[in-house]
Amino acid sequence: MSYQYLMDIALILMSTKILGIIVRRFQMPQVVGALLAGLILGPAILNILHETNFINEIAELGVIVIMFTAGINTDIRDLKHTGKAGFIVAICGVIIPLIFGTGLAYLFNMEQTQSVDVLLQHIFLGVILTATSVSITVETLKELGKLSTKVGNTILAAALIDDILGLIALTIVTAMAGNDVNVLMVLGKIVLFFILISLVSYIAHKLLTLYCKMMHNKNLQRYSVAAFVLCLFMAYSAEHFFGIADIIGAFIAGLVIAGTPKAKYIASKFGPLSFLLLTPVFFASIGIKIDLPSMSWSLILFSISLVIVAILSKLFGCGLGAKLCGFKTKESVQVGFGMSCRGEVALIVANKGYALGLLSASIFGPVVIMVVSAAILTPILLKIVFYSNGSTYQQSNLVDNYEKKELLDYVEQKILYKNHVIK
Numbered sequence: 001m002s003y004q005y006l007m008d009i010a011l012i013l014m015s016t017k018i019l020g021i022i023v024r025r026f027q028m029p030q031v032v033g034a035l036l037a038g039l040i041l042g043p044a045i046l047n048i049l050h051e052t053n054f055i056n057e058i059a060e061l062g063v064i065v066i067m068f069t070a071g072i073n074t075d076i077r078d079l080k081h082t083g084k085a086g087f088i089v090a091i092c093g094v095i096i097p098l099i100f101g102t103g104l105a106y107l108f109n110m111e112q113t114q115s116v117d118v119l120l121q122h123i124f125l126g127v128i129l130t131a132t133s134v135s136i137t138v139e140t141l142k143e144l145g146k147l148s149t150k151v152g153n154t155i156l157a158a159a160l161i162d163d164i165l166g167l168i169a170l171t172i173v174t175a176m177a178g179n180d181v182n183v184l185m186v187l188g189k190i191v192l193f194f195i196l197i198s199l200v201s202y203i204a205h206k207l208l209t210l211y212c213k214m215m216h217n218k219n220l221q222r223y224s225v226a227a228f229v230l231c232l233f234m235a236y237s238a239e240h241f242f243g244i245a246d247i248i249g250a251f252i253a254g255l256v257i258a259g260t261p262k263a264k265y266i267a268s269k270f271g272p273l274s275f276l277l278l279t280p281v282f283f284a285s286i287g288i289k290i291d292l293p294s295m296s297w298s299l300i301l302f303s304i305s306l307v308i309v310a311i312l313s314k315l316f317g318c319g320l321g322a323k324l325c326g327f328k329t330k331e332s333v334q335v336g337f338g339m340s341c342r343g344e345v346a347l348i349v350a351n352k353g354y355a356l357g358l359l360s361a362s363i364f365g366p367v368v369i370m371v372v373s374a375a376i377l378t379p380i381l382l383k384i385v386f387y388s389n390g391s392t393y394q395q396s397n398l399v400d401n402y403e404k405k406e407l408l409d410y411v412e413q414k415i416l417y418k419n420h421v422i423k
Helices: 003-024 029-040 051-071 076-081 082-107 118-130 134-144 150-176 183-215 221-242 245-258 263-288 298-325 329-338 344-356 361-386 395-399 401-422
Strands: none
Touching: 003 029, 003 051, 003 183, 003 263, 029 134, 029 263, 029 361, 051 134, 051 221, 051 245, 051 263, 076 344, 082 118, 082 150, 082 183, 118 150, 118 221, 118 298, 118 344, 118 361, 134 150, 134 298, 134 361, 150 183, 150 245, 150 298, 150 344, 183 245, 221 245, 221 263, 245 263, 263 361, 298 329, 329 361, 344 361
């Protein structure tokens, strides 16, 4: 048995913390530092850390916990109010990038594979641009203290709907490419998923609420275990049975817990675990996966154009959707930049296209550069648009919020223990 994974985790935690401190000096979110740590230590630059199954699995658990806690900290009433806006933002955030990406591929007329129609290959580049990596945006908004705002809830709702629409677009294009994909079956699975997940959520909410009342604040740690079991079960079911991203199941599980009496207590228990291990590994793993190939000047120019189009298409598309829903111009820009991040979803879609002949090997490099650039630029752009009115960005206070939660939780447990002794 190899114990190299222990050194890998140690290097990830140390590098993400050091670079996090450095980027804080420049008033940037610490997410940027974690992304840079993986990029620097990975194959792209120093080639010290490499992608392993263990790191991938911890990273996947990390993004699940990020979305789970985001769901716990989301007010379901606010999310319902932004449901219509989220849907319109998601629609615009899929259509505009799809058009822009297709147009860019057509304009450059890059070398394509011969086995699939050229138009479908151009469209597929647009499909890649429809993906949104909500996990990076969620962590950034949490760090900025803007996750529970109107803009934050709209981004959350839109990103989740965006994931479904992107899956549908991917299914349609791959079906047109001749792959044995049944579009109706995929759509049916999506509908069935939301029907069953609503039923499971209702039952789980009732049982957890009843359990909280019956136990009268005794054995509080059991709440956290039961909540995490629900999170993992719903994440697994979404991915394994329905082909839906596991983060959607995790987020819905968080919404279920948010309606229970001990939601804040449960959220406080996941803070240290996420901060100390899962979140740094997840963001570093994105950079570790990147291996930049050698490219010609034409590909470099295409890469730069792709990065610009990737960000501007989401800004115009999602910003337009927000504006149509009555958001102010500044809020529309915040929504647009919040939806502009790409991550592991775009890479998964690109890999799928490469396997089906919809994406040539020469274009895979620019897609990787686009994903890395968008992942790093989005937290920076969000910080700028949220604090462009001259207000001070008090990042250090926000980053240490989990410590305050732990202190409050400790005080609460002491009070409960004293009351129990008195009784």
